Amino acid sequence: MTGSICVFAEQWRGSISEATYEALALGREVADALGVQLTAILTGSNARELAQTLGAADLVVYVDHPLLAETLPQPTAEALAQVLQDRRPRAFIVPLTNVSLGVGTLLALRLGTAGINFCKDVRIAGGRLQAVCVMYGGKIEATVEAAGEPVVLGLWPGARPAEKGRSSRSPVVEEATVSLRDSPVLLRRYVEAEAGDVDLTKQDVLVAVGRGIQSKDNLGLAEDLAKSLGGAVAGSRPVIDQGWLPLSRQVGKSGLSVKPKLYVALGISGAPEHVEGMKDSALIVAVNSDPRAPIFNVAHYGIVADVLETIPVLTAAIEAKRAVARHA
Amino acid sequence: MTSATLILWLLTLAAFGLFGARVFRYVKVLLAARPEKRWDHPWKRLQLVIVNVLGQRRLLEEPVSGAAHLLIFWAFVFYAASFFWNLVHGLFPFLPIPSADEVSWVRAALAAFGVLGLAALAVAAARRYFFPPPRLEKSRDAGIILALIAMVLLSCLAGQWYRASNPAVSRAMWWVHMATVLGFLAYLPYSKHLHLLASPFGVFFASLEPGRVPEASAGAARREDFTWRQLFSGLACAECGRCDRACPAFNSGFALSPKMLMHHMKELVRGEGAGPDGAGLAGLIKREEIWACTSCLACMHRCPVMNEHVPVLVELRRRLLGEGDMDKSLQESLKNLTRYGNSFGAPPRARPKWTQQLDFHIKDARKEPVHYLWFVGDYASFDPRLAPVTCAAARVFRKAGLDFGILYESEQNSGNDVRLAGEEGLYETLRDKNRNVFAKAHYEEIVTTDPHSFHILKHEYMPMNGGQPVLHHTQLLSQMVLSGELPIKHKLRMRVTYHDPCYLGRYNAVFNAPRRVIEALGLKLVEMSQNRTYAYCCGAGGGRIWMEDPPVIIERPATTRIREAATLKDVRTLVVACPKDLVMFQDAIKTMGLEDRLEVKELSELVEQAMG
Amino acid sequence: MRILVLMKMAPDVVEELEIAPGGTALDLDYVRMILSESDDHALEQALLLKERHGATVTALALDAPEVDDALFTALAKGADRAVKIAGLDAGFPTSQAARAMSQAIAQVPGLSPADLILTGVQAIDDLDGLIAPMVAHALDLPYLGIVTRLSLDASGRTALATKEYPGGVRGEFEVKLPAVLGIQAAEKPPRYVPVAKVRAAMKTQKIDSAPASLPADGGCAAAQVVEMKRNEPAGHAEMLDGDPESVSDKLCGILTGHGLL
Numbered sequence A: 001m002t003g004s005i006c007v008f009a010e011q012w013r014g015s016i017s018e019a020t021y022e023a024l025a026l027g028r029e030v031a032d033a034l035g036v037q038l039t040a041i042l043t044g045s046n047a048r049e050l051a052q053t054l055g056a057a058d059l060v061v062y063v064d065h066p067l068l069a070e071t072l073p074q075p076t077a078e079a080l081a082q083v084l085q086d087r088r089p090r091a092f093i094v095p096l097t098n099v100s101l102g103v104g105t106l107l108a109l110r111l112g113t114a115g116i117n118f119c120k121d122v123r124i125a126g127g128r129l130q131a132v133c134v135m136y137g138g139k140i141e142a143t144v145e146a147a148g149e150p151v152v153l154g155l156w157p158g159a160r161p162a163e164k165g166r167s168s169r170s171p172v173v174e175e176a177t178v179s180l181r182d183s184p185v186l187l188r189r190y191v192e193a194e195a196g197d198v199d200l201t202k203q204d205v206l207v208a209v210g211r212g213i214q215s216k217d218n219l220g221l222a223e224d225l226a227k228s229l230g231g232a233v234a235g236s237r238p239v240i241d242q243g244w245l246p247l248s249r250q251v252g253k254s255g256l257s258v259k260p261k262l263y264v265a266l267g268i269s270g271a272p273e274h275v276e277g278m279k280d281s282a283l284i285v286a287v288n289s290d291p292r293a294p295i296f297n298v299a300h301y302g303i304v305a306d307v308l309e310t311i312p313v314l315t316a317a318i319e320a321k322r323a324v325a326r327h328a
Numbered sequence B: 001m002t003s004a005t006l007i008l009w010l011l012t013l014a015a016f017g018l019f020g021a022r023v024f025r026y027v028k029v030l031l032a033a034r035p036e037k038r039w040d041h042p043w044k045r046l047q048l049v050i051v052n053v054l055g056q057r058r059l060l061e062e063p064v065s066g067a068a069h070l071l072i073f074w075a076f077v078f079y080a081a082s083f084f085w086n087l088v089h090g091l092f093p094f095l096p097i098p099s100a101d102e103v104s105w106v107r108a109a110l111a112a113f114g115v116l117g118l119a120a121l122a123v124a125a126a127r128r129y130f131f132p133p134p135r136l137e138k139s140r141d142a143g144i145i146l147a148l149i150a151m152v153l154l155s156c157l158a159g160q161w162y163r164a165s166n167p168a169v170s171r172a173m174w175w176v177h178m179a180t181v182l183g184f185l186a187y188l189p190y191s192k193h194l195h196l197l198a199s200p201f202g203v204f205f206a207s208l209e210p211g212r213v214p215e216a217s218a219g220a221a222r223r224e225d226f227t228w229r230q231l232f233s234g235l236a237c238a239e240c241g242r243c244d245r246a247c248p249a250f251n252s253g254f255a256l257s258p259k260m261l262m263h264h265m266k267e268l269v270r271g272e273g274a275g276p277d278g279a280g281l282a283g284l285i286k287r288e289e290i291w292a293c294t295s296c297l298a299c300m301h302r303c304p305v306m307n308e309h310v311p312v313l314v315e316l317r318r319r320l321l322g323e324g325d326m327d328k329s330l331q332e333s334l335k336n337l338t339r340y341g342n343s344f345g346a347p348p349r350a351r352p353k354w355t356q357q358l359d360f361h362i363k364d365a366r367k368e369p370v371h372y373l374w375f376v377g378d379y380a381s382f383d384p385r386l387a388p389v390t391c392a393a394a395r396v397f398r399k400a401g402l403d404f405g406i407l408y409e410s411e412q413n414s415g416n417d418v419r420l421a422g423e424e425g426l427y428e429t430l431r432d433k434n435r436n437v438f439a440k441a442h443y444e445e446i447v448t449t450d451p452h453s454f455h456i457l458k459h460e461y462m463p464m465n466g467g468q469p470v471l472h473h474t475q476l477l478s479q480m481v482l483s484g485e486l487p488i489k490h491k492l493r494m495r496v497t498y499h500d501p502c503y504l505g506r507y508n509a510v511f512n513a514p515r516r517v518i519e520a521l522g523l524k525l526v527e528m529s530q531n532r533t534y535a536y537c538c539g540a541g542g543g544r545i546w547m548e549d550p551p552v553i554i555e556r557p558a559t560t561r562i563r564e565a566a567t568l569k570d571v572r573t574l575v576v577a578c579p580k581d582l583v584m585f586q587d588a589i590k591t592m593g594l595e596d597r598l599e600v601k602e603l604s605e606l607v608e609q610a611m612g
Numbered sequence C: 001m002r003i004l005v006l007m008k009m010a011p012d013v014v015e016e017l018e019i020a021p022g023g024t025a026l027d028l029d030y031v032r033m034i035l036s037e038s039d040d041h042a043l044e045q046a047l048l049l050k051e052r053h054g055a056t057v058t059a060l061a062l063d064a065p066e067v068d069d070a071l072f073t074a075l076a077k078g079a080d081r082a083v084k085i086a087g088l089d090a091g092f093p094t095s096q097a098a099r100a101m102s103q104a105i106a107q108v109p110g111l112s113p114a115d116l117i118l119t120g121v122q123a124i125d126d127l128d129g130l131i132a133p134m135v136a137h138a139l140d141l142p143y144l145g146i147v148t149r150l151s152l153d154a155s156g157r158t159a160l161a162t163k164e165y166p167g168g169v170r171g172e173f174e175v176k177l178p179a180v181l182g183i184q185a186a187e188k189p190p191r192y193v194p195v196a197k198v199r200a201a202m203k204t205q206k207i208d209s210a211p212a213s214l215p216a217d218g219g220c221a222a223a224q225v226v227e228m229k230r231n232e233p234a235g236h237a238e239m240l241d242g243d244p245e246s247v248s249d250k251l252c253g254i255l256t257g258h259g260l261l
Ligand SMILES: Cc1cc2nc3c(=O)[nH]c(=O)nc-3n(C[C@H](O)[C@H](O)[C@H](O)COP(=O)(O)OP(=O)(O)OC[C@H]3O[C@@H](n4cnc5c(N)ncnc54)[C@H](O)[C@@H]3O)c2cc1C
Pocket: A209, A210, A211, A212, A213, A235, A236, A237, A238, A239, A250, A251, A252, A253, A254, A255, A256, A266, A267, A268, A269, A270, A271, A272, A273, A274, A287, A288, A289, A290, A293, A305, A306, A307, A308, B545, B583, B584, B587, B590
């Protein structure tokens, strides 16, 4: 494990997160390029069987402790530090997700090494590790080097496709023990997402329709697409005004401001009042029949086409892709 | 002293006692309120009274009920005079004067006014009970008053009728008449018809600059935080509903009723609804009402007693703002204005970005002297939909050979709507920043394409800043039409209609300039029925453009306006002279699916077209 | 109850960002600073707790351009005291900020013991780590981040904090006080305070100043920026051409690349 690339395998509510597989995919590339091992460290309580899904790593170290059932930042960082104490990796990758936020910073402090946040990629330059970081709300890209190793890297989701980090191989699993003091922070319970109409601001994917959808009957198309992407349908004001969607689905100045990972704008012209509510989305894809529609000025990808034609084909293509992924 | 005289004395003292006690309470409350100077320009104020009280100009804007009211009013005046005459005669029988009905011409006049007054009452009653205008409330109070007036007139007429034939009946009628009038007097301060007495004062003490934002204050949280004239509005209000009928917020189904607002003022003065000292103000006037106003001034233009709704609302908004009780998007806009000087949250450096679409350079008025300093305004600068329109104005100015420049990134929002949203401190900051830039620039006149900025620059900025004239671009264009300097190549033969922006029309009475330009372009202007001071607001003013629409709505104001424009025969173009109007109306046209029927054009676009 | 709010100014990304000539940092002459968004929420949450439970709120910030504005605004909103730590070099990294704050908490009279230390969950320039866990580590206090709701029990010794998880799930945590919490969002959006009130605060209140005192050694190893460049704003979408099938395939590829499929 010493000198390896190490990934924190994040488990939450009984399964390994997508972000972990993405981190493994990146870790695998880096480890291979350096010719070193890829290790995953999994923490949990009675969760040893999850290690089996981490076949992308050469070695999985599993740490069992009742306090590690949930990823509480302080006990988790302490456990990781104890495991890494005398087998120091070159880099330790922690997914930047809500589950493990804070773990990376604490671990770096505990190890007395550098932490680098906001990484979207890792490069090797002259044998040294360099992190490519997206900071200042995405406006600046910085290449960052740590003064020493190990370096703790916080990795944005989406660095690599998660599929690449999945493997059917059975990894070698080792168990490590740690001693932890009582945690002053304890989980009482989880509260599930509220029922009722979806909360647009909490969705990762939004499929938004504008007047280009033409009639309420066509809304089903958008719903199918949203379902295939695992998201919800939103609308511009005219669509809400027509009563095709409830007010809770309106995006924009007089509706909600949203920042999903993916915003698909179908037949929306991109009026400022609308754009105001969605411009901070991580990825924006627009479909509009008018090549000069202003929505293309904020979208990352644009398609000039009739939405009614495009949506079904796109939905089918996504379904197909998903089916392949499931069987792989 | 005869027993009759004694009884009359007792009745009179009782009536005046009751009357005086109530009036005294009102006066006490008004004296405790914030001061406001309303004694200046007495001659102007007297003129207001002559036109609006004696002449009843605003009432006559609704001809049928107005004429009826005019008659009742004059009948009332005449009867009141003769009553006092009779009263003096009755109380001091030893005085060597005849009683009123012993003078033949007075008798004739009383009879004439009596009959006409009764007829008018019949009209009023018929209107009230058979053809009520929308949302006119039929209160018991109004019924009592109508009946009392009828009784006063009838008893007097009957007294006349039986004067010769049956003096006993005539005498009895005299008593009925006197007792009714005294009863009326005692009842008056307790009823909504207090306006009979209060409204002439309301008119006399009216604002000579209607719509002027009140002096900086922390806002109204209690009764004493209002000025006395603001509270007095409640007493002067006749609850006629003219303000409601004109109000875009009310007609859209938003929570606001300007009439109820004035009623709340009355409740405050009376110590009703908000506790005896008016401390429960917050519960009395809801935040939704307070935020719904577009500051269009339609209410104040219609109100026959010259009440001032907008200043009252501004005081209330100031308080809400201090408590942070406002809409999220307004909050966001104010934050942006504080930080970036514009509501868009755009970097100041992006302000002149629209000029990149021009093929010439606009002078930087901060660096070189210009004749016209063009204050562009936020919407025209930042809204991408308006960039083509703003560019059209720039090209028109250039083709007309004007020496003009802009302030580039140093211009800040003028603060008009910020101020009406109740954020006086931010307005002052913005104003001072703009003034500092103005002070460094060399220019002869200011021209602006934005009516809201026009209003505040003209009335609030300039007097302290060298006093250069401020023009709206329609005025500048109109001047050029008159002097023959506007180079028009071909006439546009179209039928168009025109929307008067609130801040150009009602606030500043600029009605003819845009119309002159429209006609000079060869356009045939077809007026909407609500034009000039009657123009129906687009709904964007007073900071409303930064706020969310209230959920329960009948129809947005802009939609109502477009519906009106769309009924005009063979008119396919709505001409506007305000950037916000363009945004609001284009949106309404889209919402209504009327793109094939109507388009919105800023006047500059048409001028450019005509210049060829 | 004593609440401390740690505030940090961060570059305002609404304005254009320029890279300094060396190519490894922002040009600070160009940058305008603004209170880090989640710090503003932390302040709001503190004020809400003050209104609910009664507390004194102290805002502690590192000196930076426009920080006085932010601190006077905090006072105008209802904070009881404002303290500014002066003397750090411009462009200090987050780890240094955290150390200066931890030192100040220990040394400036009246700051400790605090029952609750709130700060924003993360700032857009937290390149070498987050403030909240760093301060918690330095002061040996409990830490929790991504808090979106916060209440105190009757004894005032335990906080009930709600942390946000993916998919709208929330976790309710018991946190023994004193503790350091990273606030993602206050229960209500940060209040607007009228300019007149800020001006009044400037006239009638003052900001305490304390010198930064950093331990001589660098603490933990630093991260070095070797290159910085602007992520050019797209300005215009990359257009995908072709028949519906090929466009859909291209798009699927892109979505997969972003980890969305
Ligand atoms: C004060 C105010 C507040 C507002 N608040 C909001 C708000 O909160 N949210 C909001 O969304 N809007 C809001 N608006 C309205 C906003 O200005 C726009 O009118 C609205 O966003 C337009 O919606 P749209 O893009 O769906 O419709 P349109 O602008 O009509 O655009 C329809 C688009 O669909 C395209 N299209 C048509 N047919 C097809 C097809 N077959 N295939 C592909 N494309 C097609 C067209 O090219 C066009 O670009 C507000 C406006 C105002 C004035």
